[in-house]
Amino acid sequence: DGGITQSPKYLFRKEGQNVTLSCEQNLNHDAMYWYRQDPGQGLRLIYYSQIVNDFQKGDIAEGYSVSREKKESFPLTVTSAQKNPTAFYLCASSIRQGYNEQFFGPGTRLTVL
Amino acid sequence: DQQVKQNSPSLSVQEGRISILNCDYTNSMFDYFLWYKKYPAEGPTFLISISSIKDKNEDGRFTVFLNKSAKHLSLHIVPSQPGDSAVYFCAASYGGATNKLIFGTGTLLAVQP
Numbered sequence: 001d002g003g004i005t006q007s008p009k010y011l012f013r014k015e016g017q018n019v020t021l022s023c024e025q026n027l028n029h030d031a032m033y034w035y036r037q038d039p040g041q042g043l044r045l046i047y048y049s050q051i052v053n054d055f056q057k058g059d060i061a062e063g064y065s066v067s068r069e070k071k072e073s074f075p076l077t078v079t080s081a082q083k084n085p086t087a088f089y090l091c092a093s094s095i096r097q098g099y100n101e102q103f104f105g106p107g108t109r110l111t112v113l
Numbered sequence: 114d115q116q117v118k119q120n121s122p123s124l125s126v127q128e129g130r131i132s133i134l135n136c137d138y139t140n141s142m143f144d145y146f147l148w149y150k151k152y153p154a155e156g157p158t159f160l161i162s163i164s165s166i167k168d169k170n171e172d173g174r175f176t177v178f179l180n181k182s183a184k185h186l187s188l189h190i191v192p193s194q195p196g197d198s199a200v201y202f203c204a205a206s207y208g209g210a211t212n213k214l215i216f217g218t219g220t221l222l223a224v225q226p
Binding site: 040 | 216
């Protein structure tokens with residue numbers, strides 16, 4: 001059963017701590033993305049990766065870091081430099097670069113206390 | 114600078130009637146448009162899309178219309194069902210080597226039984 005998994009569903013961290021959000025896909029998709037959703041706002045792109053070992057900053061990359069060591073995995077680290085980390089984080093993938101349709105995971109709700 | 118706008122934060126419709134969700138964009142370079150449906154605390158699911166070379170695309174109860182001269186697209190759902198109640202996001206892409214999606218802020222559709 002192919003899809004995108006994100007874990008955990010809910011995550012709580014203390015202010016000043018780094019936290020890593022997991023994203024795994026078994027769709028054999030080349031491209032992967034991280035978005036952030038805040039109340040009343042659309043999804044905003046944090047980072048994206050078109051192929052393994054390569055990634056680019058999106059519109060709101062400050063305070064975040066990513067890695068793409070394996071095709072199926074694209075973890076996102078929310079660092080202490082991110083000023084407003086509490087949000088709903090969504091991971092997505094698409095078949096290949098240039099292909100428009102993206103498939104989304106279930107999301108992780110991060111709350112920083 | 115919001116390139117994709119959904120000016121109606123919410124819409125309420127009676128079951129069986131037509132739901133019309135609207136989306137405006139400012140970037141004339143966009144060449145592909147998508148609609149996603151999202152339930153609370155879940156990832157968005159792809160609904161329907163349209164290329165800029167078309168002005169209409171239909172899939173069952175869902176039809177998307179594109180008016181390039183007005184930079185406007187709309188999603189029609191007919192007949193509306195209570196299960197359609199969700200947040201609907203429109204997204205736009207200008208293709209090329211990357212397929213970054215630019216999302217609108219979403220419209221909450223409530224279908225009343």
